[in-house]
Amino acid sequence: MKYGFDSEKYLKIQSEHIKERIARFGDKLYLEFGGKLFDDLHASRVLPGFHPDNKLRLLMQLSDDAEIVIVISAIDIEKNKVRSDLGITYDMDVLRLREEFESRGLLVSSVVITHYNGQASADAYRARLERMGITVYYHHTIEGYPNNVALIDSEEGFGRNDYVRTRRPLVVVTAPGPGSGKMAVCLSQLYQEHKRGIKAGYAKFETFPVWNLPLKHPVNLAYEAATADLNDVNMIDPFHLEAYGKTAVNYNRDIEIFPVLNALFEGIYGENPYKSPTDMGVNMVGFCISDEDVCCDASRDEIVRRYYDALGKMADGAGNEAEVNKTALLMRQAKITTAWRKTTVAAYEHKMETGVASAAMELSDGTLITAKTSSLLGPSAALILNAAKHLAGIDHEVQLIPLEMIEPISRTKVNFLHGHNPRLHTDEVLVALSMLSIRDENCRRALETLPQFAGCQVHSTVMLSEVDRKIFKKLGVGLTCDPVKKDGVGKLF
Numbered sequence: 001m002k003y004g005f006d007s008e009k010y011l012k013i014q015s016e017h018i019k020e021r022i023a024r025f026g027d028k029l030y031l032e033f034g035g036k037l038f039d040d041l042h043a044s045r046v047l048p049g050f051h052p053d054n055k056l057r058l059l060m061q062l063s064d065d066a067e068i069v070i071v072i073s074a075i076d077i078e079k080n081k082v083r084s085d086l087g088i089t090y091d092m093d094v095l096r097l098r099e100e101f102e103s104r105g106l107l108v109s110s111v112v113i114t115h116y117n118g119q120a121s122a123d124a125y126r127a128r129l130e131r132m133g134i135t136v137y138y139h140h141t142i143e144g145y146p147n148n149v150a151l152i153d154s155e156e157g158f159g160r161n162d163y164v165r166t167r168r169p170l171v172v173v174t175a176p177g178p179g180s181g182k183m184a185v186c187l188s189q190l191y192q193e194h195k196r197g198i199k200a201g202y203a204k205f206e207t208f209p210v211w212n213l214p215l216k217h218p219v220n221l222a223y224e225a226a227t228a229d230l231n232d233v234n235m236i237d238p239f240h241l242e243a244y245g246k247t248a249v250n251y252n253r254d255i256e257i258f259p260v261l262n263a264l265f266e267g268i269y270g271e272n273p274y275k276s277p278t279d280m281g282v283n284m285v286g287f288c289i290s291d292e293d294v295c296c297d298a299s300r301d302e303i304v305r306r307y308y309d310a311l312g313k314m315a316d317g318a319g320n321e322a323e324v325n326k327t328a329l330l331m332r333q334a335k336i337t338t339a340w341r342k343t344t345v346a347a348y349e350h351k352m353e354t355g356v357a358s359a360a361m362e363l364s365d366g367t368l369i370t371a372k373t374s375s376l377l378g379p380s381a382a383l384i385l386n387a388a389k390h391l392a393g394i395d396h397e398v399q400l401i402p403l404e405m406i407e408p409i410s411r412t413k414v415n416f417l418h419g420h421n422p423r424l425h426t427d428e429v430l431v432a433l434s435m436l437s438i439r440d441e442n443c444r445r446a447l448e449t450l451p452q453f454a455g456c457q458v459h460s461t462v463m464l465s466e467v468d469r470k471i472f473k474k475l476g477v478g479l480t481c482d483p484v485k486k487d488g489v490g491k492l493f
């Protein structure tokens with residue numbers, strides 16, 4: 001696998017930059033953490049060499065000075081909003097985040113429930129957290145937020161919110177997902193701290209878009225693709241251009257809200273320490289790219305992956321055409337098609353040759369492995385076996401799992417578990433391999449190749465089951481699928 005990002009340099013200069021920002025404000029800095037703190041898989045895909053837990057490692061370097069406040073919206077609690085990448089609700093993710101942080105020696109001081117308007121579900125959640133010994137605060141819905149500055153910057157606005165008690169110079173404000181109200185919590189705290197004579201500052205830590213890369217750079221286009229469902233748009237920061245005569249990239253929501261933030265800062269402190277939305281950020285990612293070509297290629301691959309993801313969601317009834325159209329437009333801006341992804345072409349060609357659903361995997365050395373569906377194996381299960389045999393140096397004609405073992409498993413699935421698909425899924429194939437590896441040297445060698453799947457790319461001409469998708473994710477494989485639920489006709493775009 002080729003690397004294009006220097007994680008060690010990033011951890012060094014990013015922590016130094018945050019310390020400088022803390023010192024700039026004196027007593028306390030509220031740092032809004034955007035994105036995912038310890039499972040930032042998007043960043044690791046578009047910046048090969050970026051570790052998914054880099055932000056967490058960064059916080060651990062600052063652990064003596066930092067505490068964490070987790071924010072969740074009462075609206076998300078009421079709607080049982082789910083994190084699509086993990087399949088758990090936001091209220092459960094708050095507990096997961098807290099446990100993960102504390103297991104690494106980080107202090108989680110409290111949870112703030114935002115957009116509170118007397119929701120019974122929020123009250124029940126608060127009671128549950130307090131029984132667990134977790135300090136919980138309410139922040140209320142403010143009519144006309146964020147434009148009604150006169151109301152927001154008053155005792156009837158931020159003044160109604162609970163004062164979140166903190167004791168360390170760096171307060172990291174994070175949340176399970178976007179729209180939770182992190183920025184409003186930070187600004188409310190500035191108002192509350194100012195009333196108490198405490199000089200507090202605010203900064204924003206967003207990995208993307210990368211402010212010092214060009215607007216249409218593949219890394220920034222990949223961010224737009226990742227947030228297509230939110231309709232985020234990268235833009236040149238006009239405030240930064242006017243103040244400094246320099247081009248910087250930000251995204252529409254921060255640019256649109258900056259005049260409001262400016263008025264709020266002036267209302268609280270009499271002046272705004274920042275001249276632009278870009279000024280508010282502390283992100284140093286753009287200075288740690290070690291091989292731009294590698295990151296560009298990875299980002300183009302990510303854009304195609306997001307396009308297929310949008311198609312799949314729409315096929316499942318969970319997405320919409322606008323998201324598909326936006327990612328298609330981003331592919332055009334990046335000057336690529338789905339054929340950019342080699343596995344897409346290989347899987348499609350194999351399907352044309354065999355007449356049945358197929359899949360292809362690109363290994364780390366560029367080798368392409370293909371497989372097709374059969375009466376007893378789905379294309380993903382067959383692909384894992386073919387790739388493992390190649391990596392282990394086992395002849396392709398060798399049958400790792402004997403037919404007499406596959407058939408009874410298939411019969412059990414259909415006759416006793418009332419399944420409609422007799423074919424083995426990837427997890428069932430791996431369990432069978434594990435059992436056979438006790439006595440079969442080839443099966444043992446095949447299993448030992450699984451760590452080499454990390455970073456490999458796969459495309460299937462048919463939508464895979466949730467089980468198969470999860471197995472590829474656990475193996476660290478980048479997966480795309482045609483939006484075809486049965487063995488239909490796919491196409492390249």
